[in-house]
Amino acid sequence: MELEGKVILITGANSGIGKASAELLAEAGMKCLLTARDEKKLDRLTERLPGAKAVVGDMIDPALPQRLVDTALEKFGRLDAVFNNAGVMNIGSIEEADLEALCSMVRLNFEAVVRMSYVALRHMKPQGNGFLINTSSLAGLKTFPHLGAYNGTKFAVEALTDALRMELAGSGVKVAVVEPGRTNTHLFDHWTEDQKFDPAQGMLEPEDVARCVRFILEQPEQVLIPRLLVVPARQPR
Numbered sequence: 283m284e285l286e287g288k289v290i291l292i293t294g295a296n297s298g299i300g301k302a303s304a305e306l307l308a309e310a311g312m313k314c315l316l317t318a319r320d321e322k323k324l325d326r327l328t329e330r331l332p333g334a335k336a337v338v339g340d341m342i343d344p345a346l347p348q349r350l351v352d353t354a355l356e357k358f359g360r361l362d363a364v365f366n367n368a369g370v371m372n373i374g375s376i377e378e379a380d381l382e383a384l385c386s387m388v389r390l391n392f393e394a395v396v397r398m399s400y401v402a403l404r405h406m407k408p409q410g411n412g413f414l415i416n417t418s419s420l421a422g423l424k425t426f427p428h429l430g431a432y433n434g435t436k437f438a439v440e441a442l443t444d445a446l447r448m449e450l451a452g453s454g455v456k457v458a459v460v461e462p463g464r465t466n467t468h469l470f471d472h473w474t475e476d477q478k479f480d481p482a483q484g485m486l487e488p489e490d491v492a493r494c495v496r497f498i499l500e501q502p503e504q505v506l507i508p509r510l511l512v513v514p515a516r517q518p519r
């Protein structure tokens with residue numbers, strides 16, 4: 283996809299991978315429609331990025347995906363790509379995990395991804411072009427103790443995305459996942475000290491993942507990278 287002048291919707295745009303992707307793609311000439319919950323943060327980012335617009339909202343709200351597509355069409359007259367990235371990571375042992383937090387994570391990390399994917403693709407398929415990138419994880423490919431529910435959401439994102447990719451093959455619409463390993467974002471801010479990763483094992487910066495998102499988007503028409511796994515070079519497993 284030629285990025286200049288194209289419109290991308292980015293969920294989870296307020297920090298980490300979403301924010302870094304918004305900055306990189308805006309620099310590449312894309313017009314960004316940004317969404318997240320914290321209005322002040324979103325306004326600060328939107329003001330810095332040329333041509334960007336913001337919609338404040340919670341992705342768990344079933345009405346938000348359609349509102350986002352409608353806003354893109356109203357403000358920009360088109361929607362070329364969606365980076366479906368908002369997510370949280372709640373973990374814990376069987377004894378200690380917060381069950382309500384796990385189930386709320388399932389709604390955001392999977393149900394909201396399903397809703398946003400279908401709403402976006404119902405717009406893109408009839409127009410005969412478009413790009414959907416969902417955010418999975420290394421944890422969407424392999425399991426880890428204490429991460430069962432998070433693993434489940436990301437395995438589910440992998441399955442959903444791959445099935446949609448095949449369904450849309452030849453339609454002009456491309457569907458892919460980006461699969462980051464540990465990345466230095468706010469995802470782990472609420473973790474206890476003993477849950478945190480060993481910093482000696484390295485972390486990606488959000489900008490490293492943003493470059494992968496751009497790389498997926500920028501392939502020529504006949505090429506699709508359906509999955510892109512990116513991990514810190516020092517991560518042992």
Ligand SMILES: NC(=O)c1ccc[n+]([C@@H]2O[C@H](COP(=O)([O-])OP(=O)(O)OC[C@H]3O[C@@H](n4cnc5c(N)ncnc54)[C@H](OP(=O)(O)O)[C@@H]3O)[C@@H](O)[C@H]2O)c1
Binds near residue numbers: 319368462
């Ligand atoms: N960091 C990693 O190591 C890593 C690795 C693999 C995959 N991932 C995935 O990458 C994605 C982005 O995470 P990140 O690492 O960049 O974390 P982050 O810095 O915590 O960013 C998460 C973003 O999602 C937004 N958000 C959270 N809950 C939301 C909700 N209910 N509705 C709408 N927006 C919501 C947050 O903004 P507000 O709070 O303002 O809403 C924020 O912009 C997630 O899907 C995560 O699972 C991360």
